Amino acid sequence: MSATSSIWFFAVPFAIAAAIPGPAQAGLLGQVVARGARSSVPYIAGMVLGNAVWLLVATLGLAALALQFEHVFVAVKWLGVAFILFIAWSLWTKNVEKPQQPDNRSAGRGLLAGAALTLSNPKAVVFFGAVLPHAFDLTSLTTSEVVFITLLGIGIDLTIQLAYLLAASNITRAIRSTKAMKRLNRTSAGIMTACAGWMAVSR
Template identity: 55%
Template structure:
């Protein structure tokens, strides 16, 4: 079974590490607002992937994909949120933030971005049957797969958060902060455009 786990872990880790719109949004959020604002966003992203993994594991991926309208609504909610944040960043004051407060509002947008991407459930639906005999998996083993998926994804997204947090340390003046805010706004708008262009 260890070999089977590797057939799941390796492709999943590679897919989770590939930068996409959610990672762009995470980086923009951390660089402009600080690392504490990125933690709830990461938890939202990882929770969204966990939901898709569970759906694929329990054979619900085909059912989920039938509700195309739900995907469309979730996708456009994510796009609207990213554009709203881009607008706020573009118009944000250039003053350096003095304290970091945990922004708990980030979990829902992080989850929306992940759940609005049906390719995630397609990926899991394609990888899982090649790694495991889905008809003979025990609930305990399914639980192990879910925990491993959650931890792998969490570690990778926390690495993105850490890298963005390190980059933020170079912001030393109001002029730099304005550049960061405008660049972050561009990243957010770009992520929104990528998500909006996906079918």
């Protein structure tokens, strides 16, 4: 079976999974509210890159091997928890009455933050390891087919996360009063804190 003949068995489940809100999307919401849409693009790139790594690992049949490095996942997970809590605290304490200064944070920091959140979730490689065998014969994939699957996954993930970015940006722009903006900041902070708690207790 070729990589293109049953592509929907991979594309549809992955699109649905990517569209379900989780800690990474909570982090994205906080990024947009705190720093604006443009400054959040590197964060999205990091999210997509992290998922692409897990997709490539699963495509190459290395999922079981990757899951043996539990201590690495634990360390990265707690970095992700700390990052989300930091953004939540920044949103909660943000002074919305002062004019906002342009965000000068480097793109590299945003990229690393997004990648850390997705790489800290080994459930992604479990998902890919479960879905991919239904769509492809992983024992006979060519290099070009592996590249095709990886690029397809990146395209699906990037499209969905950019839709989240657009929605969050529209919500932020629609809010004019400082009282409403403060309420949005604190609501976002609460959502992010809840997601951080979920990440902390989940395995």
